[in-house]
Amino acid sequence: MFDVVIIGAGIVGLAIARSIGETTNKSVLVIEKEESFGRGISSRSSEVIHSGIYYKPGSLKAKYCTLGRDMVYDFCEKNDIWYNRCGKLVVGRHHQSEELNTLYKNGQENDVPEIQIIDKKEINNLEPNIKADIALYIGCTGIISTHDLMAAFYKISQENDHDYLFKSQIIDVRQVDSGYELNIENARGEVEKALAQWVINAAGLESDLVAHMIDEDSPSLRYSKGCYYKLSSKWRGAFKHLIYPLPDEKHGSLGIHLSFDETQMMRLGPSADWTDGKEENYDVEEYLLDQFYSEGCQYIRGLEKEDLSPDYAGIRPKIWMDENPMPDFYISHEQEKGFPGWINLIGIESPGLTSAIAIGEDIASWIR
Numbered sequence: 001m002f003d004v005v006i007i008g009a010g011i012v013g014l015a016i017a018r019s020i021g022e023t024t025n026k027s028v029l030v031i032e033k034e035e036s037f038g039r040g041i042s043s044r045s046s047e048v049i050h051s052g053i054y055y056k057p058g059s060l061k062a063k064y065c066t067l068g069r070d071m072v073y074d075f076c077e078k079n080d081i082w083y084n085r086c087g088k089l090v091v092g093r094h095h096q097s098e099e100l101n102t103l104y105k106n107g108q109e110n111d112v113p114e115i116q117i118i119d120k121k122e123i124n125n126l127e128p129n130i131k132a133d134i135a136l137y138i139g140c141t142g143i144i145s146t147h148d149l150m151a152a153f154y155k156i157s158q159e160n161d162h163d164y165l166f167k168s169q170i171i172d173v174r175q176v177d178s179g180y181e182l183n184i185e186n187a188r189g190e191v192e193k194a195l196a197q198w199v200i201n202a203a204g205l206e207s208d209l210v211a212h213m214i215d216e217d218s219p220s221l222r223y224s225k226g227c228y229y230k231l232s233s234k235w236r237g238a239f240k241h242l243i244y245p246l247p248d249e250k251h252g253s254l255g256i257h258l259s260f261d262e263t264q265m266m267r268l269g270p271s272a273d274w275t276d277g278k279e280e281n282y283d284v285e286e287y288l289l290d291q292f293y294s295e296g297c298q299y300i301r302g303l304e305k306e307d308l309s310p311d312y313a314g315i316r317p318k319i320w321m322d323e324n325p326m327p328d329f330y331i332s333h334e335q336e337k338g339f340p341g342w343i344n345l346i347g348i349e350s351p352g353l354t355s356a357i358a359i360g361e362d363i364a365s366w367i368r
Ligand SMILES: Cc1cc2nc3c(=O)[nH]c(=O)nc-3n(C[C@H](O)[C@H](O)[C@H](O)COP(=O)(O)OP(=O)(O)OC[C@H]3O[C@@H](n4cnc5c(N)ncnc54)[C@H](O)[C@@H]3O)c2cc1C
Pocket: 007, 008, 009, 010, 011, 012, 013, 031, 032, 033, 034, 037, 038, 039, 040, 041, 042, 043, 044, 045, 046, 047, 048, 049, 050, 168, 169, 170, 171, 202, 203, 204, 205, 206, 207, 210, 226, 270, 313, 314, 315, 316, 317, 348, 349, 350, 351, 352, 353, 354, 355
């Protein structure tokens, strides 16, 4: 019998394991269907530490993003993990100034520091290769190495004697007197059982399927695929800030933005397209080239089509409710629904990476 079983070793499951390990003596088993940690959504993101400007004040996204942002920087600093608090520009044309102001006010409501509206001259000073009339500057946005962050959480979790079962998938769950009995299919196709007082469902793209194993009325997910195209090496180091257009609310995305990693290679993305059913296909479609080129040209001076080539793709787990493409996270201890000890984390899309430490600390406090 384990005190806690965590389903899923992505950034969220690992951050929860880390917090439980650091603040309790509970026995923990982490069950992961892939052969190692961080092979799901967490290895296919923009790796941006978001500021919190976008999210509706009072939402879980706003709460965890603004709390989590500073926690991530602090954790990276203390654990020697690479990050770059490079700042970002949300750029627009004159006719978009009202929308940029609305975003600015939303950021103020969420207490986001270091934000200001800047004009064309200031944009040119910061980023000579960017075409824009007006921009929202955000100083506290940055980038990190997600893999190194996950590896640090995993190490802390292991130092606290947590058990890990890789290549093992939850296939069924039953509520019992002492908590929950989980059926786990291992790599050899055998079914093993584990008992737990607490179960934390952090199964990313499959979090709704796992939740439905105990309660069919839990939220369902729809997948939105996001592809990236990289810019050729002649653009390496060409920008110092992340560059975003205004969010694409219709498709539930932040828009095709320009970001970079530790090596200063530039990339554009992600696009946003609903998948047919729940297909996990990570091909980067060539037909998207025209879209990437035309959206990149909106704000990058001198971009040529030949500069772009397919990079990678990720899939957003979106809670599908009321046809709203910008839903909030669903994070809930399902006690009132008759499932004490069962915690669901469903629809942890962006800013899930930024939010992970703050979510982990909250869940650990519920368990304490
Ligand atoms: C294109 C894209 C760009 C993004 N950009 C950013 C960004 O810049 N900044 C930001 O803050 N956030 C970003 N995000 C969001 C962020 O990446 C996610 O919120 C976060 O990675 C989710 O982590 P997770 O642990 O919930 O999911 P995952 O990393 O998917 O982990 C879940 C794990 O559960 C395992 N699993 C699933 N089902 C089972 C089962 N039945 N049994 C056992 N194991 C199971 C999976 O294999 C997986 O390893 C982005 C997301 C996408 C898709």
